[in-house]
Amino acid sequence: MIHGFFALAQVPDPQSPAPFGVWFLATVIKMIGLFTVWMVGVAYMTLAERRISAWIQDRRGPNRVGPHGLLQPIADGVKNIMKEETLPPYANRALFFLAPMLSFAPAMMAWAVIPFGASWASQWGRIDMVFADLPIGFLFVLAITSLGVYGIVLAGWSSNNKYALLGGLRSSAQMVSYEISMGLSLIPVLLLTGNVTLSAVVNAQATLHVWNALSLGVACFIFVTAAFAETNRLPFDLPEAESELITGYHTEYSAMKFSLFFIAEYANMITASAMIATLFFGGWDIPFTSADNAGAVSFPMVLLSMLIFALKVAFFLFLFIWVRWTLPRFRYDQLMSLGWKVFLPVALAYIVIIAALILALDAAGLARGLVYGLILFGVNAVLLGLLFLGLDRGRIVSPASPPASVARLASLRQAAAARARLSAMEPR
């Protein structure tokens, strides 16, 4: 055992997996590296959100702490650590402490399966740029992120505050509802890939030469929208909804525990962006090349693929912020009817269509390649057009109730006239 532990020179083939010792060291280094990048990313996301919102609203934003306000996240962190921790009376002490941790940990655990770069053909053997390419792939991510709701629900309940409780209840209903659309929107990806591991999804997109966003456009649209709902971001931030619920589930929290909820929100955004990039936008695959798909590659190529992945994730993080400062908040009944009455049936019908299409294309003897991807893209362009046409006719999303009919308007006018007569007869 010890003899083979650091037997570095004994592996001549850089395409075969590295021995245990190298694998262990590489995993520790990857963990430290990714965690650092991730936490710094979360800190600077808060700054990016404030700067981009300022840009969108034609303001300046925080620009005083350090050059261009770059030290603002550090100042915020110091402030949050120095502030007083409060514990409301009649709060459930244990759950009140547990809730912030429960909302933060799942976002971090999901990274275990997300591949963030091409495999490195090192002199000690192949080193995969993923912690654990589990056989259950994105099911693991769905399972783990579905636990994030406990943090919010327990925070709302344990605070013993009506606004917090309402926020927690809203969040649990919202996240359970949109989890279903999210899971169903991933079944077309599974049908096209034939496997649930995320590395297989990345490879399948490289084989088709077309991103899943194009070849499975409707699924991508549903997944991205559900991701906004799952991360409690505008236009679906009803668990917080400042104008109705103060700040919802974290009303009673202060200092670092409050901060942890914010860290959890941004951490969830980064995880969701990474999932969108991996499942629908090719993951770490470098566009327009195939040199990175032949197996393990040299170190500069690995770095390039990581950069590509980071750029994709950064774009979706920008999208999260962009949408937040562009769209108004949904009403609660609109949110629920969108999830249950629009996305669920659309996702189910889409599974049937895609399954039939894949079956037909495979039966026609077409190999997986550019033509296959383009046919899927063509069908999806039509389907997406139909979906947007259906969504945008002002019947489903914009008003929660259908326009009043002529008879209903007439009866409303009569009632109003009767009320006016009554009030005119009443003595003042």
Added chain:
Amino acid sequence: MPQSPGLFYQVHFYLFGLLAIASALAFVTRKSPVAAALWLVSVMFNLAALYVMMDAHFVGAIQVLVYAGAIMVVFLFVVMLLNLGHPDELSDIRGRWGRLAAGGVGLALLAQIMVLARTRFAPELQVPANPVFGGPPDRGAVGTVAQPLFTEHLLAFELTSILLLAAIVGAVAIGKRRTAP
């Protein structure tokens, strides 16, 4: 999974097993319904870990996704909505005789498990040594479950789905009823 489970594997297997039993005990003894529900989540999670250690990755993932992530959230949702008052007044544990009866049933179940564990079964009643990897190796975690489900057990699978559909329709019918019966 190695052919003969190593010490590392065994330690973790029994660790998760003990955690599951401890969580189950906490689940039935807690008075507060929210705390009890959370301990049940812990039981589900530890069971999922055991499934994964027995190479049933798909079952483990679905266990967390469906039970811990969806059903227990709805449980908590209902418990919180009902707002059941102070936990001390809510205890479901009935007097001395109730406790004795519950303990007796628990001991009987424990004895049954011990007897079953020591009995030799006819070979046709036994599960194959490693059933998950019985099929072709390239099917992945989902394919190994989906293949028998949609070929050998198709009728049972479809009947179950009709049962679930009937339950959903029934729930909607009850939910939509306006007047009191």
